[in-house]
Amino acid sequence: MKAEHYVGGVFRSDGPAFPLISPADGAEIGAVPEAPRQVVDDAVAAAREALRGPWGASGAEERAAALRRVADGIQARFEEFAAAEVADTGRPRAFAETVDVPRAIGNFRAYADLLYGRPERAYTTQVPGWSAGGGQALNYTVRRPLGVVAVVSPWNLPLLLMTWKVAPALAAGNAVVVKPSEETPSTATLLAQVIDQAGLPAGAFNLVHGHGPGAAGEFLTGHPGVDAIAFTGESATGSAIMRNAAAHVTPVSFELGGKNPALVFADADLDAAVDGTVRSSFTHSGQICLCTERVYVERPVFDEFVERLGARARELKDYGPMISAAHRDKVLSYYRLAREEGATVVAGGGAPSFGDGRDGGFHVEPTVLTGLPETARTVREEIFGPVCHVAPFGTEDEALRLANDSPYGLASTVWTRDLSRAHRVAPKVETGIVWVNCWNLRDLRTPFGGVKASGIGREGGEYSLDFFSEPVNVCIQI
Ligand SMILES: NC(=O)c1ccc[n+]([C@@H]2O[C@H](COP(=O)([O-])OP(=O)(O)OC[C@H]3O[C@@H](n4cnc5c(N)ncnc54)[C@H](O)[C@@H]3O)[C@@H](O)[C@H]2O)c1
Ligand SMILES: N/C(=C\C=C\C=O)C(=O)O
Numbered sequence: 001m002k003a004e005h006y007v008g009g010v011f012r013s014d015g016p017a018f019p020l021i022s023p024a025d026g027a028e029i030g031a032v033p034e035a036p037r038q039v040v041d042d043a044v045a046a047a048r049e050a051l052r053g054p055w056g057a058s059g060a061e062e063r064a065a066a067l068r069r070v071a072d073g074i075q076a077r078f079e080e081f082a083a084a085e086v087a088d089t090g091r092p093r094a095f096a097e098t099v100d101v102p103r104a105i106g107n108f109r110a111y112a113d114l115l116y117g118r119p120e121r122a123y124t125t126q127v128p129g130w131s132a133g134g135g136q137a138l139n140y141t142v143r144r145p146l147g148v149v150a151v152v153s154p155w156n157l158p159l160l161l162m163t164w165k166v167a168p169a170l171a172a173g174n175a176v177v178v179k180p181s182e183e184t185p186s187t188a189t190l191l192a193q194v195i196d197q198a199g200l201p202a203g204a205f206n207l208v209h210g211h212g213p214g215a216a217g218e219f220l221t222g223h224p225g226v227d228a229i230a231f232t233g234e235s236a237t238g239s240a241i242m243r244n245a246a247a248h249v250t251p252v253s254f255e256l257g258g259k260n261p262a263l264v265f266a267d268a269d270l271d272a273a274v275d276g277t278v279r280s281s282f283t284h285s286g287q288i289c290l291c292t293e294r295v296y297v298e299r300p301v302f303d304e305f306v307e308r309l310g311a312r313a314r315e316l317k318d319y320g321p322m323i324s325a326a327h328r329d330k331v332l333s334y335y336r337l338a339r340e341e342g343a344t345v346v347a348g349g350g351a352p353s354f355g356d357g358r359d360g361g362f363h364v365e366p367t368v369l370t371g372l373p374e375t376a377r378t379v380r381e382e383i384f385g386p387v388c389h390v391a392p393f394g395t396e397d398e399a400l401r402l403a404n405d406s407p408y409g410l411a412s413t414v415w416t417r418d419l420s421r422a423h424r425v426a427p428k429v430e431t432g433i434v435w436v437n438c439w440n441l442r443d444l445r446t447p448f449g450g451v452k453a454s455g456i457g458r459e460g461g462e463y464s465l466d467f468f469s470e471p472v473n474v475c476i477q478i
Contacts, residue, residue, distance in 0.1 A: 001084055003032040003185035003209050005039055006192035008046030009202025014039050015210065020185065023090035023321040026360040032185045035208040035216040040177070043206035044225040047148040047175035050203030055175060056145075058201075063171055064115040066200050071108035073194035074101065084186035085159055090321040090361060091284055100159050104191075107163040110444040111171035114461060136478040143469040145173035146251070147227035150220045152212075152241070153188075154233045155181035155323045156287045156384075161255075162188060165230040168464035170204065177206045177226070179217050183323050185209050212237065224248050228468070231255070232289075235382075235408075235453040253467045254456040255449060257382045258289050258410030261403035263425065264305060265396075266298040268415035272437060274305065277388070278312045280413055280439040282366045285320050286386035290411040290433070290440055293383060295390040296402050302392040306370055309390065310346035313366040321362040322385060328362035331385035335367060338378040343389070344371040374405060382408065396425060404430040410450035413439050432458070 003020070004011045013033040020030035050056065058066075074081060081104070082096040091100075122141045149169045153162040162180055169176045180188035192207045210216030221229050222244040231241055232255040242252060262280065264273045280292040297305045322328040328351070335349050348367030353359060367387040372379050379389050393399040403412060411433040416422050426434040432450045435441060442448075445461030457467055 001030045001087060001186040001189070003030065003189045004192070005033060005035055005043070005209055006189075006196065006205070006207040007039060007043045008049070008206065009196065011192070011196075012039070018182070020088070021324070022087065022361070023323050024361045025357045026325070026362070029087055030186070032182065032209050035210040035219075037219045040208050040216055040219040040223065043177045043208050044148055044220070044223050046203035046206055047177050048203075048225060050175040050201050051145075051147060053201055053203070055201040055204040056173070058173065060115045060118060060120060063173060064112040066198060067108045067112035067115075067167060067171060069198035070195055070200075071105045071112070073198050074105050074108070074191070077190065077194065081159060081187055081190055084190055085184075088158065088184040088186045089155070089323060092318055092320055095284060095320075100157065100187075103160045104163040106444065107160070107167040110461075111167040111464070114445075114465065115171050138476045138478055140474050142472050142474065143172070143465075144472050145469050147174060148225055149174040149176045149468065150223070150226045150229045151176050151178040152217055152221060152229065152231045152233065153178065153180050155183035156284065156289070158184035159187040159191070161232050163191070164459065165232070165253075166191075166205065168459070169230065169468045170200075172465050172468035174228075174468055175204050175206075177208060177220060179208050179210065179220050182209070182211045213240070218244060221245055221250075222247070226250055228252070230459075230467075238455075251467075252456055253459060255289070255459065256410075256453060256455045257384075257408060258450060258454050259294060259380065259382050259406050259408045260290060260292050260411045260413075260431070261294045261296060261406070261429070262292045262413040263399045263403055263415065263429070264295065264297040264301070265399075265414075265416040265418070265421065266300040267417045267421075268301075269417060269437070270301060270305065270308070273415035274308045274312060276413060276415065276437070276439050277309060278316075281388040282313065282316060282319065282386045283440075285322065285364070285366075287323065287384055288440075292413060292439075293388050294379060294403075294406075295388050296393045296399050297390060298399070299392045299394055302390075306346055306368070306390050310368045313347035313368045316366045319363070319366060319386065321358070322364060323362070325362050327384070328364055331364050331383055331387070334378055334381075334383045334385070334387070335364070338369050338372065338376075338389075341372055341376040341378055343369040343376075343378060346370055346390075348387070374402065380406065396421070400425065400428050407453045408450065409452040410454035411435070
């Protein structure tokens with residue numbers, strides 16, 4: 001797969017190439033151009049030019065039709081997108097076919113639908129003027145696109161998360177410059193091809209490849225011509241981007257890291273809670289920001305839960321690799337740290353030996369830990385791998401205190417059959433999303449995002465359109 005930049009409607013490969021490595025077996029599978037600053041400057045300029053041309057003059061209906069053409073284009077090349085995502089990430093094919101590509105199509109369709117019939121203006125009724133001058137006025141509010149939006153996306157759900165920002169940004173009438181992760185450039189390049197084929201005006205969508213610090217990511221997020229930044233990635237990177245963008249007071253929408261808790265009450269359907277926690281801890285080998293890394297179980301069912309979760313972790317066979325050797329080494333360092341901090345390893349705790357080509361890849365074992373204090377680094381720091389720590393609790397209040405004692409606050413799960421408890425506990429969990437007796441069940445119109453170090457702002461439905469546009473009040477003296 002040859003990754004290319006896409007700037008002002010032109011595919012180009014400026015910049016030194018760096019190798020693209022397969023996480024599945026460590027083989028070199030492609031080359032990626034490292035965009036020099038000039039390419040980023042050209043992309044921002046092309047986006048600005050698009051806003052001065054037909055894209056900036058487009059209406060909601062026209063943009064909705066354009067988004068639908070993009071969705072149709074991805075659908076038409078479904079297998080290519082799935083294969084490219086599998087190649088870049090090593091994930092099981094089924095995940096790409098049931099999550100990544102369908103959600104990318106869904107992201108574009110969701111925002112096209114949201115635009116349909118959406119009032120271009122919101123009106124207030126005639127009110128007596130409250131200003132000192134008094135008088136009658138008609139007020140109405142219009143929404144204006146922010147302008148040039150920088151989208152910087154991560155490697156864990158490359159296509160899903162990039163399109164989760166691109167679709168609403170374009171829907172709101174912005175022009176975008178995307179910088180995908182250096183680890184996963186392929187589906188971004190395919191998306192540029194689809195958008196090119198869909199006939200969006202040159203410069204509406206631009207793509208630059210490269211690294212972050214001191215490279216394309218930093219050039220883009222510190223660019224004076226960028227009007228807003230939509231970023232998904234590590235909390236530390238969010239801080240760096242915020243510092244970089246501060247000089248221009250650039251508004252940001254941040255989807256950052258997490259250390260997501262699960263609360264399993266004794267009255268829960270334990271089969272469902274075990275199944276749900278296997279999914280929430282080990283899907284995509286724990287490389288989803290919503291994954292559970294802390295599990296708190298009410299004491300009467302703690303031993304049974306730990307035993308059953310450990311057994312299920314040991315049974316997992318066709319799990320995918322970490323995205324890179326560096327990330328594999330990071331996760332294994334936390335497995336060593338857990339032992340040093342006194343953990344009991346119920347399952348996993350190392351790297352598997354398959355006896356085949358996968359041994360050249362970056363796999364780690366699905367791991368279940370217990371016995372650590374809440375102060376342990378293993379319990380406080382995001383690992384972003386197939387690992388969770390399980391601890392007991394006595395009362396509901398203790399469960400909430402444990403769940404909320406974290407610098408993060410992205411997502412959580414609560415397992416209980418008690419309806420009153422579900423409605424009492426869920427709003428008190430300090431995360432942006434609380435799933436009750438389920439995990440990662442998504443309605444794209446709901447507010448998605450984290451609190452504390454897990455993010456700034458919400459995306460999803462109107463929340464995204466609100467971030468990607470400015471409300472303007474027009475007040476007409478009557
Ligand atoms: N909250 C969410 O919705 C969500 C979703 C997915 C991943 N994540 C988080 O993302 C992390 C994993 O993804 P990752 O390793 O790609 O994150 P990362 O922060 O290392 O990189 C994300 C993107 O930012 C770029 N980047 C890195 N440093 C930069 C800088 N200084 N300036 C500008 N750009 C820079 C990278 O090139 C990449 O494109 C985990 O912490 C995970 O929790 C959060
Ligand atoms: N933003 C979303 C998922 C994020 C997953 C994090 O890895 C989504 O489902 O819309």
